[in-house]
Amino acid sequence: MSSENLPETQGPWSRELVKEIAMDIGKEVVSHIEIMYPAAIAATPGTFKTSVRNTVYNQIMAAIAVNDAGEIAARLKERKRARTKLTTAYRKMRSASPVDDPNCSGSV
Numbered sequence: 001m002s003s004e005n006l007p008e009t010q011g012p013w014s015r016e017l018v019k020e021i022a023m024d025i026g027k028e029v030v031s032h033i034e035i036m037y038p039a040a041i042a043a044t045p046g047t048f049k050t051s052v053r054n055t056v057y058n059q060i061m062a063a064i065a066v067n068d069a070g071e072i073a074a075r076l077k078e079r080k081r082a083r084t085k086l087t088t089a090y091r092k093m094r095s096a097s098p099v100d101d102p103n104c105s106g107s108v
Contacts, residue, residue: 018064019057026056 013021030049034041041048059079066072 019061022057022060023053025060026053029053029056 030053033052034049063072063075066075
């Protein structure tokens with residue numbers, strides 16, 4: 001959506017405007033990763049940039065769907081807990097060698 005097609009609003013932002021902002025932020029995050037960490041981009045599949053962009057977009061859109069202050073606080077707390085749990089699990093998986101896994105024979 002180009003700037004001339006954006007709806008004009010008074011008061012609260014339209015959902016379409018927020019979608020444009022969320023997508024722009026997602027694209028900016030991808031651009032930052034490309035500029036600051038080119039080796040990371042080179043080491044990832046072609047879908048990486050789209051995945052990052054869409055994850056940022058989806059999280060922003062999910063965040064604006066919550067309006068109550070209590071719900072917002074609960075969502076932020078749950079997001080932090082889930083992020084910590086997932087990060088810990090992935091770090092553990094990546095640090096374990098196949099030989100350390102009793103369910104893995106070590107052969108491919």
